Amino acid sequence: MLEIKGLTAKVEEKEILHGIDLTVNAGEVHAIMGPNGSGKSTLARVLAGHPGYEVTGGTITYDGQDLLELAADERARKGVFMAFQYPVEIPGVNNAYFLKAALNATRKEQGLEELDAIDFMTLVKGEAKRLQMDDSMLQRSVNEGFSGGEKKRNEIFHMAVLQPRLAVLDETDSGLDIDALRVVSEGVNALRSPERAFVVVTHYQRLLEYIVPDHVHVLSEGRIVRSGGRELALELEDKGYGWIESAGAGARR
């Protein structure tokens, strides 16, 4: 479904990603781990098509098409979703209204009929309930005045409503208490299916106890320095990132 080859990218004239290779098949969950500043969010933003990040080399193929040719909104309408590490506030824009515009833009692209207000509200209320979100969050402005945890939950809520094919979750676990983490993980697990793939970015292996990955990759200084199965995350937890960094340095030598 997703094939990244030799990807290099820069922001503000500084190269951050130095050659990433990653293949994600439909139905799989890949975890990307790594210390702060290693380029995890950069990778997520490049996948989502942030215009401030310039791809300087390599290719990204999604469902057989060149993802880099598409603008961010086109990618989203083709089923690529990113849950933000720091969700953005949009004052004055009602959360439900925003999501309705998003969902209908996507449905239009897929040749589906737009949902009317009633069907839409039935859908979002159901999803909100599953994520144990208060209904009032639907009527508040997008992320405005939301607590850190509410913002993260809202990201997963957007994902649940939009039903993407490829979801990139950027540190969705940070800022969540254990109960919220469980609810959010259940939301993600409910969406797991043979047609859908996830790239789960996290700093801690704790999240991976709830969302069990098929593959784990360790990112360090803009490179994937190690890939493995679920056990790699546990090993990391034991030995800390220092171990990987020296290993990464070793691998480059």
Next chain:
Amino acid sequence: METATTKVFEDLAAQDYKYGFVTDVEQEIVPKGLDEDVVRLISTKKGEPGWLLEWRLKAFRAWQKMTEPTWQNVTYNAIDYQDISYYAAPKEKPKLNSLDDVDPEIRRTFEKLGIPLEEQKLLANVAVDAVFDSVSVATTFRDKLAKAGIIFCSFSEAVREHPELVRQYLGSVVPHTDNFFAALNAAVFSDGSFVFVPKGVRCPMELSTYFRINAKGTGQFERTLIVAEEGAYVSYLEGCTAPMRDENQLHAAVVELVALEGATIKYSTVQNWYPGDKDGKGGIYNFVTKRGTCRGARSKITWTQVETGSAVTWKYPSCILQGDDSVGEFYSVAVTNNRQQADTGTKMIHLGKNTRSTIVSKGISAGLGQNTYRGAVKVAKGAANARNYSQCDSLLIGDKCGAHTFPYLEIKNTSAKVEHEASTSKIGEDQMFYCASRGIAMEDAINMIVSGFCKEVFRELPMEFAVEAQKLLSVSLEGSVG
């Protein structure tokens, strides 16, 4: 950072004006230039009584001694007042006994603008007065209004039919010497609307005037007077458009509102004069004086404006809160795109006790647009317990535009409570990316963010027009592509 988003902001700044056509209709235009003879000519053409001509002449003489204001935060080419024609009217001015008398070309113009004059086709509850260049060409629903004792007609007609009312209130809020442009208007005003709602009457429908400049080389100087007697209520809306022309045209209107005890006047404007092209060529100079007096106790005046057009806007709809417990409100959205400039705001003058005022100003700047909020809150010595709340928010789209805020306070009573909040935000790349990541296209995202920003003002507009205003706003910010 020169990125794709910046590019989109620049594209958005290239706007498309959809009302720029010219109507081909025979017109009577007086030669350019201004002197006492021109003032007399206008008055004669309108068959005015002697007192009104005298008033015009006094205004003209005062104007000659005045100088054009320069304190506003806008720049424009000097206006040559002798190079303007001060009167233009469709020829064979119809005797307006029936709508059928309206010139079919003019009728088509208003239809093109979405203002059908046939009463049955109208939005259920809106009466329209249509002003084409200097002359009012049609007023709808007059009979129904007359039954309630409400007068809604062109200014000229009011002078003919209700001279005593006009004489009583004309210039009582904006004197003929008030300021340079108001004095000019008093000397040469051509037409406009007149509304009178008698004691205890609640006007059963929205009243609306639609102004259209069509002729070339002319100015438009209309004058509106609205009087609501004790306990009366009226909601009034004005709209305006003009053809696209390379020249700048002057529009210097005056609006006076008088609210007696317990009366309420809601005055809403959707201003969409031609803004000029993207390089700043052409467009209307919109130099307007609007003021209302809450003359009686517990009266209320609300100004709501959505200003998207004009090359240069200079306008401060104000309230004189004379009656005790009277209320003044000002809700404004002003958009400047490309090279448009707006210097707009309000004055709230608290004279009576327990008077309250609210100011909500939303300035949106895009392209190279410059948007200035200028507002004054004055509390007189006798105005015990006056309250004011002001909120001025600016939204920047792109990084070549500007927003400026000049709040003035003059408080002479220590019991006054005055609050001022201001914010400036930018539609940031992060917000745009967030919308994009959910599948929302750039222009839709900007419209959504802008509408969210203007929400508090739009909800003050009559329902029928809130939708129009929203559309207008998105057109103003629309790119030339698509």
